Amino acid sequence: MNSNVAALNKLQTLIVIGNGMVGHHCVEQLIERGALEHYRLHVFSEEPMRAYDRVHLSEYFTGRDAESLALSEASLYQTPGVTLHLGVPVLEIDRVRREVITAQGCVGYDKLVLATGSYPFVPPIEGAEGDSRLVYRTLEDLDAIRAAAANARRGVVVGGGLLGLEAANALKSLGLEAHVVEFAPRLMPVQLDDLGGFALKTQIERLGVGVHLSRATQSISPGEQYRYRMNFANDEFLETDLIVFSAGIRAQDALARQSALEIGPRGGVVVDGQCLTSDPNIYAIGECASWNGSVFGLVAPGYQMARGVAAQLCNEVAEPFMGADMSTKLKLLGVDVGSIGDAHAHTPGARSYQFIDEASASYRRLVVDASGKHVLGAVLVGDNSYYDTLLQYMQNAIALPSEPASLILPSSEGAPTLGPGALPESATVCSCHNVTKGSICSAIDGGCTDLGLLKAQTKACTGCGGCAGLLKQVFEHELIARGVSVDKSLCEHFAYTRQELYALVRVEGLITFEELLAKHGRGHTGCDVCKPAVGSILASCWNQPIMDTSLVPLQDTNDTFMANMQKNGTYSVVPRIPGGEITADKLIAIGVVAKKYDLYTKITGGQRIDLFGAQLHELPDIWSELIEAGFETGHAYGKSTRTVKSCVGSTWCRYGVQDSVKMALLIEDRYKGLRSPHKLKFAVSGCTRECAEAQSKDVGVIATEKGWNLYIAGNGGMRPRHAELFATDLDDETLIRYIDRFLMFYIRTADKLQRTSVWRESLEGGLDYLTEVIINDSLGLGDELEAQMQLVVDRYECEWANALKDPEKLKRFRTFVNDKRPDPDIHFVQERGQRRPIMAAELNLIPVTEEIA
């Protein structure tokens, strides 16, 4: 009890000024991260209503009430330790005494977060007052607009930017004849170019909204037909009953100025990457903050800042704010508008492709770099279906096709396709549960932003799990498309990607999970995501036996028991048959084992033999007999080298030009036991007829008259991909050197559970880049990659042979540690001369006494 009292006394006071979207997000994040254990939290809001959704403000006029726009239940601010002061503006910050002063008194603070947002800029215009000087920012502003509209016929918005067009939409939905007056010669001057602005103007005018460009309002006087008259240059004028100003925002930095915090050149409280102001106890986030001279007027960067500050205040590691991508995609007055990256082609050397359809007033512009290889930006008006693909091209620096214009040209198949963003809504992502991309999107639209939750909701990836990679890509892609930033952390225990963890393990020479977790992770347990991933990294780096005490708890069940678990909890066993070449004696040995343990036997696609139906306690006996007969483990259970498939080659085949079996044996012997982000399949064909199907493998080798052609990053499976020709006519030594480098570079840089094909597609610079790194050694990594591979090769040991030597490791291979019986719930039936697991439907029909154990 005493300690609790002491803890209470030790609580510091944290004040958040502002309860807009960003301020609210910060509060949510603080509570979620446990800040209330360290702080009493006070939130001050000038507005009388708790935080609401400003992005959807215009829906206030189409039926949504204030409460439904609120961002949280009222109860959040009733959490003990949290006090929300609504309608209480902060008048002053006394930085010396560390107090904020309000009309109701002073509150001391230890830490302060400014989230005061922005205010609408209204240019000083003679005669602007009352209903001719409305703004569009808060619910109170909207109430004022609604009141003014009650007796009005026409309304004008000054400002043709994003918010101005939103406001025009709001006026339209109030039943007014709406007009937009813009100072610049085009609409949305920040996001669109001239032609884009023109297309948007045309479409908006077709909707009955008046658009007046290059007009500066000089004064407002009483009107004749309507209440007011707006006077422009050259005696032009426009009459209206109300005027809404939406001519841009300014950071609300008055408090900061007053308390002499550093202010940016164009307004806003200067912050660093930690969102700290010039006072180490004061943070600023959202639209009131100026980072690197810029104020970010979108909600996503504001949220990013809020999360970073909440994390720091809870003593968590926070990623520094490094600016934000201001690409946007929206529907304004029902018209699709998209703007990506350098939409104006400001980058030196930038070149553009443009597509104009005057009939539908659609416009698309693609901005590419001087080399013509990468997307720098884009402008879209009228059809945002191109947005996702173009954004992918830019964000991932994906190499452009030879005809970049094809990306914006209309085609009978609709917008061009690329990766997950381009999959149609109807595409099946998870074939086990028939989950389409469309249903994943609806789950996300329904508020699901957690991959685990998404799986539970849609059942995607809860079947065979083969779609895990694709699901993650689609999920992340869809989140990004919705303006949510995607957390690339491996899991809740590591705020790093697999690649980053790999670098930490290698650079710091870490050899256990515990070391890595203690130095770079959180908690002391880990989970089923990070443990196998780290287990794989450790194996890739150091290749210690996976059954070692410290490594066992990291392995997925298949790696733990060095066999593949099947649906009824029994295992299948795959001995290595290098290159698919096997002697009669070894075939007999497999047959003997299969017969003795009554194992179902099937030939695999990788030219080996799979033995099914072994129980846990039978595995060591089965393996000692297989090892006795000269077999090694086939690693069919691991994310590691599987097989090297081969044709019979020049030894027997009349067409063969090289000894493909010999090469397959060389490759399989070298890379067996190599653990990697995902499984690795190889093949060697003895001639161009390609009987070994090498072009569907991670590494494919095809014989030529002069040597070997090397193909890389092919894939069978659910998303087949042809391997790409990487190098031609190699001698044996060079071939192995390139494969060494390729595999180690993949292991070093790939994401968790990413096949070489997906990795290669996500690689910036594509095949050319890989050629530079592997063949031309552009990074100077060649020797290092080869040395790392040699270490793994030198340390190879058959894991099963290793385990059988150690009684301690065998301890685990017991179905029950206190009883010799097998699992009594495992039942088989005979089919086509072998046994197979009984099916649930059959189970009920068979009396217990007739079960075959």
Add this chain to the structure above:
Amino acid sequence: MSQTTTRRIATLETARAWTTVCQQQDLVSNSGVVVWHDGAQVALFYLPGAEGQTLYAIDNHDPQSGANVIGRGLVGSIKGDLVVASPIYKQHFRLEDGSCLEYPQQRLRVWPVRLNEGVVEVGSD
């Protein structure tokens, strides 16, 4: 473990019958083993590094696959709960009470369990 804590557990649990199921050395740290207990398959997870309880007993039967495999799942912590992931379809069960993170309708039986001078004992519930 301090004396007071031991005494408190003892007074709370006098009414419970304890059955020895295996030796402490049969356990595998940070991982699971399975015992046959009174006609049931009980998975024992031993987490010597965990704060508080270090030994858990939970049903070995995975309701989703129908196979007896929970004892071969990976243990971890998710949002503060110690969990085991089914090795077949990867859904997570809380070691504390057997509840499932993903599917509320799936719930595993749990048993009281303790280490008593090198012996693992499972309690009647």
